[in-house]
Amino acid sequence: MRAFTVEKLGSLETVEAPEPVPGPGQVLIEVAAAGANYVDGLFLHGRYQIKPPLPFVPGGEIAGTVKALGPGVEGPAVGSRVVALCGVGGFAEQVVVQAGAAVVIPDVLDFPRAATFTQSYCTALYALRNRAGLQEGETVLVLGAGGGVGLAAVQVAKALGAKVLAGASSPEKREAALASGADAVVDTSSEDVKTAARAFSEGGVDVVYDPVGGALADPALRALRDHGRYAVIGFTGGIPSLPLNQVLLRNRSIVGVDWGGWSMTAPGQQAALHREALDLVAEGRIDPIAPAVRPLAEAGQVLDALLNRQVTGKVALVP
Numbered sequence: 001m002r003a004f005t006v007e008k009l010g011s012l013e014t015v016e017a018p019e020p021v022p023g024p025g026q027v028l029i030e031v032a033a034a035g036a037n038y039v040d041g042l043f044l045h046g047r048y049q050i051k052p053p054l055p056f057v058p059g060g061e062i063a064g065t066v067k068a069l070g071p072g073v074e075g076p077a078v079g080s081r082v083v084a085l086c087g088v089g090g091f092a093e094q095v096v097v098q099a100g101a102a103v104v105i106p107d108v109l110d111f112p113r114a115a116t117f118t119q120s121y122c123t124a125l126y127a128l129r130n131r132a133g134l135q136e137g138e139t140v141l142v143l144g145a146g147g148g149v150g151l152a153a154v155q156v157a158k159a160l161g162a163k164v165l166a167g168a169s170s171p172e173k174r175e176a177a178l179a180s181g182a183d184a185v186v187d188t189s190s191e192d193v194k195t196a197a198r199a200f201s202e203g204g205v206d207v208v209y210d211p212v213g214g215a216l217a218d219p220a221l222r223a224l225r226d227h228g229r230y231a232v233i234g235f236t237g238g239i240p241s242l243p244l245n246q247v248l249l250r251n252r253s254i255v256g257v258d259w260g261g262w263s264m265t266a267p268g269q270q271a272a273l274h275r276e277a278l279d280l281v282a283e284g285r286i287d288p289i290a291p292a293v294r295p296l297a298e299a300g301q302v303l304d305a306l307l308n309r310q311v312t313g314k315v316a317l318v319p
Helices: 038-044 111-115 118-131 148-159 171-179 193-201 214-222 259-265 267-282 296-307
Strands: 002-008 011-016 026-036 061-069 081-085 094-098 102-104 139-142 163-168 184-187 205-210 224-232 253-256 292-295 315-318
Touching: 002 296, 011 296, 026 081, 026 111, 026 296, 038 296, 061 094, 061 111, 081 094, 081 111, 081 118, 102 267, 111 315, 118 148, 118 205, 118 224, 118 259, 118 267, 139 148, 139 193, 148 163, 148 171, 148 205, 148 267, 163 171, 163 193, 171 184, 184 193, 193 205, 193 214, 205 214, 214 224, 259 267, 292 296, 296 315
Parallel strands: 139 163, 139 205, 163 184, 205 224, 224 253, 292 315
Antiparallel strands: 002 011, 026 061, 026 094, 026 315, 061 081, 081 102
16 A cells, blocks of 8 residues: 655655554554644644654544454444544555544545544534633634634534634635634734724623634733633744733633643543534534545645645545
């Protein structure tokens, strides 16, 4: 089978590898699509806090068909359509994962949308509900709303009954946010985020969802009402320094959201969260956006585009 490996940081090479064989407790998946994520680009260039030993195959989420079961495994059955988190290894034609990591996907999800679902939507659900405690009727400012994680947050927040102001830097990205259900948008490249958010929410938003950081963090913090919650998702715009007096004087909270780390330490809770997110799809409460579909051979170019914030929505790679 073909796999795309990082032999040296910054470049991907195509290799021919033996077909993997599932061991006890494992399943073999024929990959139909692999999700391309910002974190995969960080792995590729050695810029993530976790650094897999070289050589390694990047790709943390896949969708496909169960091809074989390892000894002692009863399901999912051979032929089942599944999605799975694999950490690394997904940019290949076949992948072995633990049986519990392979989750049957609803019929309404095709493979490209399934392959780009888990990281973005589980991050959004974990951040907004579990960490920020979002309640029905509250208001949310979503930054980076044109990217995969941001668009997922728009849809999840709406499914939880919130009003959403989506911040994005280009007309294309703002249009994508509105199509995903945002109530209003703000141009983060030219408008004052604090002013726009306070006008939208009549005084201050309840929750900020921030995968960007950088220069947007300070005005977004100041856009919160008293007792508002600031969910820190990531730093595509750089790691900011925040004025903590703005936290103290308004009784605001800043909460970290490391969904990936939590999912590895609490696999049972993550499995339940994953099922809930997929149930929202099956019930029609969220409609995952269709990703751009690119050949797996273009993975390096796609990851660089993600790192440079040149991608609207999601990208699925197909073998």
